[in-house]
Amino acid sequence: MNDKKILKKSYDPDPVEKKWADFWIDHQLFTPEVPSSKKKFSMVLPPPNVTGSLHMGHALCFTLPDIIARWKRMQGYNVLWLPGTDHASIAVHNVIERKLDKEGIKKEDIGREEFLKIAWNWKKKYGGKIIHQLKKLGFSLDWTRERFTLDKGFSRAINKVFVDLYKEKLIYRDYYLVNRCPKCSTVLSDIEIEHKEMHSKLYYIKYPVKDTGDYIVVATTRPETMLGDTALAVHPKDKRFKKYHGQKAVLPLAQREILVIKDKSVDREFGTGAVKVTPAHDPADFEMGKQHGLEQIIVIDGAGRMTEAAGEEYKGLDRYECRELVISHLEEQGLIEKAEDYVHSVGHCYRCKTVIEPHLSWQWFVKIEPLAKQAIKVVKKGKIRFIPANWSKTYFEWMYNIHDWCISRQLWWGHRIPAWYCQECNHTIVAEQAPKKCDKCGSTKLKQDEDVLDTWFSSALWPFGTMGWPEKTDDLNTFYPTDLMATGFDIIFFWVARMIMMGLKFMGDIPFKEVYINGLVRDFKRKKMSKSEGNIIDPLDMIKKYGTDALRFTLAALAVPGMDISLSEERMAGYRAFVNKIWNASRFVLMNIQDKIPEIDKNEITLIDRWIMTRTNDIVREMNDSLEKYNFYEAADKIYHFIWHEFCDWYLELVKPDLKEENSSSLGVLIKTLDKILRLLHPFMPFVTEEIWQDLPVKGEALVVAEYPKLDKSWEDKDSKKLVNTLQDIIVEVRTIRSENHIAPQKNISLAIKVDDETLRERILEHKKYIQFLASVKEIEVLGQFPSKKKLIKGVAGNLEVGIPVEPGLIDFSVEKKRLEKELRKIKEDSEKLQKRLENKNFIQRAPEKVINETKQGLKELKEKRTKLEQNLKQINDWSSEAS
RNA sequence: GGGCGGUUAGCUCAGCGGAAGAGUAUCGGCCUUACAAGCCGGGUGUCACUGGUUCGAAUCCAGUACCGCCCACCA
Numbered sequence: 001m002n003d004k005k006i007l008k009k010s011y012d013p014d015p016v017e018k019k020w021a022d023f024w025i026d027h028q029l030f031t032p033e034v035p036s037s038k039k040k041f042s043m044v045l046p047p048p049n050v051t052g053s054l055h056m057g058h059a060l061c062f063t064l065p066d067i068i069a070r071w072k073r074m075q076g077y078n079v080l081w082l083p084g085t086d087h088a089s090i091a092v093h094n095v096i097e098r099k100l101d102k103e104g105i106k107k108e109d110i111g112r113e114e115f116l117k118i119a120w121n122w123k124k125k126y127g128g129k130i131i132h133q134l135k136k137l138g139f140s141l142d143w144t145r146e147r148f149t150l151d152k153g154f155s156r157a158i159n160k161v162f163v164d165l166y167k168e169k170l171i172y173r174d175y176y177l178v179n180r181c182p183k184c185s186t187v188l189s190d191i192e193i194e195h196k197e198m199h200s201k202l203y204y205i206k207y208p209v210k211d212t213g214d215y216i217v218v219a220t221t222r223p224e225t226m227l228g229d230t231a232l233a234v235h236p237k238d239k240r241f242k243k244y245h246g247q248k249a250v251l252p253l254a255q256r257e258i259l260v261i262k263d264k265s266v267d268r269e270f271g272t273g274a275v276k277v278t279p280a281h282d283p284a285d286f287e288m289g290k291q292h293g294l295e296q297i298i299v300i301d302g303a304g305r306m307t308e309a310a311g312e313e314y315k316g317l318d319r320y321e322c323r324e325l326v327i328s329h330l331e332e333q334g335l336i337e338k339a340e341d342y343v344h345s346v347g348h349c350y351r352c353k354t355v356i357e358p359h360l361s362w363q364w365f366v367k368i369e370p371l372a373k374q375a376i377k378v379v380k381k382g383k384i385r386f387i388p389a390n391w392s393k394t395y396f397e398w399m400y401n402i403h404d405w406c407i408s409r410q411l412w413w414g415h416r417i418p419a420w421y422c423q424e425c426n427h428t429i430v431a432e433q434a435p436k437k438c439d440k441c442g443s444t445k446l447k448q449d450e451d452v453l454d455t456w457f458s459s460a461l462w463p464f465g466t467m468g469w470p471e472k473t474d475d476l477n478t479f480y481p482t483d484l485m486a487t488g489f490d491i492i493f494f495w496v497a498r499m500i501m502m503g504l505k506f507m508g509d510i511p512f513k514e515v516y517i518n519g520l521v522r523d524f525k526r527k528k529m530s531k532s533e534g535n536i537i538d539p540l541d542m543i544k545k546y547g548t549d550a551l552r553f554t555l556a557a558l559a560v561p562g563m564d565i566s567l568s569e570e571r572m573a574g575y576r577a578f579v580n581k582i583w584n585a586s587r588f589v590l591m592n593i594q595d596k597i598p599e600i601d602k603n604e605i606t607l608i609d610r611w612i613m614t615r616t617n618d619i620v621r622e623m624n625d626s627l628e629k630y631n632f633y634e635a636a637d638k639i640y641h642f643i644w645h646e647f648c649d650w651y652l653e654l655v656k657p658d659l660k661e662e663n664s665s666s667l668g669v670l671i672k673t674l675d676k677i678l679r680l681l682h683p684f685m686p687f688v689t690e691e692i693w694q695d696l697p698v699k700g701e702a703l704v705v706a707e708y709p710k711l712d713k714s715w716e717d718k719d720s721k722k723l724v725n726t727l728q729d730i731i732v733e734v735r736t737i738r739s740e741n742h743i744a745p746q747k748n749i750s751l752a753i754k755v756d757d758e759t760l761r762e763r764i765l766e767h768k769k770y771i772q773f774l775a776s777v778k779e780i781e782v783l784g785q786f787p788s789k790k791k792l793i794k795g796v797a798g799n800l801e802v803g804i805p806v807e808p809g810l811i812d813f814s815v816e817k818k819r820l821e822k823e824l825r826k827i828k829e830d831s832e833k834l835q836k837r838l839e840n841k842n843f844i845q846r847a848p849e850k851v852i853n854e855t856k857q858g859l860k861e862l863k864e865k866r867t868k869l870e871q872n873l874k875q876i877n878d879w880s881s882e883a884s
Numbered sequence: 885g886g887g888c889g890g891u892u893a894g895c896u897c898a899g900c901g902g903a904a905g906a907g908u909a910u911c912g913g914c915c916u917u918a919c920a921a922g923c924c925g926g927g928u929g930u931c932a933c934u935g936g937u938u939c940g941a942a943u944c945c946a947g948u949a950c951c952g953c954c955c956a957c958c959a
Contacts, residue, residue: 265957266959633898634898736926738924740925744913846939
């Protein structure tokens with residue numbers, strides 16, 4: 001025995017994880033070959049924000065593709081999984097501004113240059129945190145190719161994309177009503193707005209009609225915007241207001257005259273049927289204003305404060321303060337008819353949750369429709385497949401109703417827009433490099449656009465930007481398009497759709513072939529995790545408590561496609577125990593290792609060995625099938641059950657008597673099976689499997705690059721499965737009888753087995769040592785008929801019976817009686833069901849023959865068992881009355 | 885307003901046309917030299933409700949109820 005190789009008694013994840021995470025990276029086992037003759041499999045990592053710390057969503061979203069990457073790598077693919085981070089404009093701004101704020105500094109005080117210096121320093125210092133965590137978790141990423149969305153190469157790519165799209169008129173600048181977050185002080189695109197239900201008031205305000213003494217009453221939730229009203233609108237066919245068409249109303253407070261216009265978009269049912277029109281502060285009104293050539297008066301600025309145009313009394317006020325003041329002024333003048341409680345949905349900033357302010361300003365947009373069209377096509381045609389397929393519906397829904405994408409942001413941290421404005425002639429120059437002079441008037445007084453691009457604009461280029469585009473690189477050649485994109489449903493619009501559009505536009509090809517959409521990770525109680533609820537489960541805490549392998553396995557086992565997953569701590573503890581189980585099973589194997597390991601000779605090995613080789617082969621097939629379909633939970637469940645309840649519970653126990661024998665051949669199979677199991681499990685539990693595997697007498701640099709088991713058709717030994725199942729039935733039946741009759745485990749009993757078939761009788765006899773060992777039985781007789789004289793407690797196991805001799809005083813007949821009666825009751829119910837079915841003419845006529853035969857066979861077996869049980873019960877009754 | 889999920893054992897969830905499963909919890913018995921983070925054995929369900937299709941429905945269809953998401957210029 002080799003003492004050195006015996007593992008410690010219990011598994012300690014932490015040092016093991018550190019060791020192998022470093023080893024894999026140091027040996028560049030996750031770096032693919034370029035060029036390579038191997039088939040490639042590539043993915044890019046959804047880049048986490050530099051501001052971020054690893055959360056459970058990451059853990060899930062990275063564990064699943066890591067399982068696939070490891071599986072493919074072991075299958076011999078040339079695997080690239082490319083990592084990196086996202087510069088996250090707004091998030092970084094928020095962090096740094098908060099920091100400056102503490103020192104009483106505003107970003108404007110220090111200026112753009114200084115601010116960017118701080119941002120870069122900050123990125124250097126803290127941006128590495130998440131990278132460090134990813135490395136620690138051992139995701140099989142190629143760190144030699146790590147990228148950042150704000151690195152130099154990316155800037156080149158961004159500028160080229162911007163210029164090309166501009167030239168094609170797919171990027172344009174426009175004066176438009178956009179969403180602005182007053183707190184983040186930037187505009188946002190439509191999908192960065194979260195709509196939330198809010199309880200507020202609907203105010204009915206009287207607008208006097210000029211020279212009549214009449215009033216037109218309008219309903220609004222935002223009285224403060226009335227200062228910017230430039231019309232009243234009614235539906236053209238609304239008789240109630242016909243008399244006012246073309247009349248003028250006097251705007252209260254401002255005392256401006258505004259026209260009453262007709263517009264079909266007015267809903268006659270809502271409020272009073274008349275609406276106030278504020279083109280500069282409401283999207284619907286903006287459109288209406290354009291139609292009717294209305295003036296756009298900006299009364300609220302980008303910070304949510306009232307402008308000068310709002311009037312002397314209001315300027316400088318916050319929009320909500322102004323609302324209160326406007327209401328009180330109107331009330332004083334008796335112009336508020338009423339105020340109703342009102343629930344409606346209001347747009348909030350997805351970053352800071354501040355209520356969005358519609359804001360009229362010059363911004364850059366992507367004309368999205370032409371790009372969306374192509375992106376719809378490739379999904380329609382099946383070139384890109386969503387998993388689960390349902391998500392393509394959501395994707396189409398959005399793509400068909402897509403709006404132009406506002407891409408400029410009033411921020412500093414990000415890719416600055418490559419547009420310059422001539423200070424002399426106002427000409428706009430869009431170019432990849434800073435121009436020296438205006439190409440229209442020749443002036444050198446040029447000023448670059450102050451804004452940066454939406455962070456998602458750069459993320460959209462991620463699949464090819466990371467591989468060196470616009471250069472024609474080997475990586476692009478080898479790895480684009482990628483094979484799989486695994487991500488959350490929340491960024492299908494933000495990211496997935498845009499990558500598809502940009503990939504098609506600039507690479508002329510899809511960025512990935514499949515999109516796996518994982519669910520949301522919920523807490524132990526199925527609640528959404530949120531900071532305010534305080535129910536965040538930190539993956540790093542879980543790792544500390546249970547180890548990375550257990551966390552990974554839990555996530556995989558719960559990852560049913562299309563479903564949110566609810567973390568269960570019990571389950572995780574269960575998988576922690578599973579890790580330990582594997583550890584100890586391996587200990588057992590290693591303890592038995594000898595200098596010479598016998599070759600596996602198919603004709604020589606035992607029944608048990610044939611059986612486990614066959615079963616392992618079954619699992620190989622099932623694992624590959626499940627992973628092929630991204631059914632992580634199914635694969636996890638299968639391997640778990642196989643390892644614990646077949647390999648450990650049965651095989652290791654069955655093999656023990658064999659190992660004791662001289663010249664046992666079982667050791668070879670034992671090691672081979674463990675080896676295969678570790679390979680099968682490795683993508684799910686990389687650390688513990690690598691640790692054990694390295695101690696096995698098998699060749700190879702590391703398990704990460706060892707071959708994944710393939711189906712071996714020469715191991716389809718049905719005979720061994722059948723016979724071992726019979727032995728298991730016998731053992732379980734004996735154990736049940738023992739347990740129910742409280743026959744102590746230490747108590748040696750003898751056993752009679754009644755088998756009709758003579759061949760089977762011999763075969764059972766041949767393998768009786770297993771029964772002796774696992775059912776703690778001393779002597780075994782295998783007979784055609786039970787001896788009539790002996791008193792036996794009998795049990796039915798499959799189509800044979802077992803009998804344990806009754807020793808006087810040892811058996812409580814009533815217990816045994818109860819057991820049999822219960823079993824009989826069940827059998828009666830079942831057989832009645834089957835009987836009924838078979839009596840149904842329609843069933844016989846219409847059901848497939850196979851089903852009918854199965855039913856008949858089932859009924860026959862139940863009947864036989866029933867007869868046996870009834871006899872046994874009768875006997876027990878007899879003995880029972882004899883005894884009393 | 886439109887769309888999408890869910891409702892199965894106490895709990896967390898599989899199963900998605902052939903007759904109810906797993907983990908965990910629970911009950912009984914075991915420190916059997918790989919493992920007490922363990923071993924052996926047991927019990928557990930009107931598969932949300934109402935109809936329909938079918939020889940057969942947890943599974944397919946229609947509707948109802950209750951949860952949960954996403955989308956929408958609800959002034």
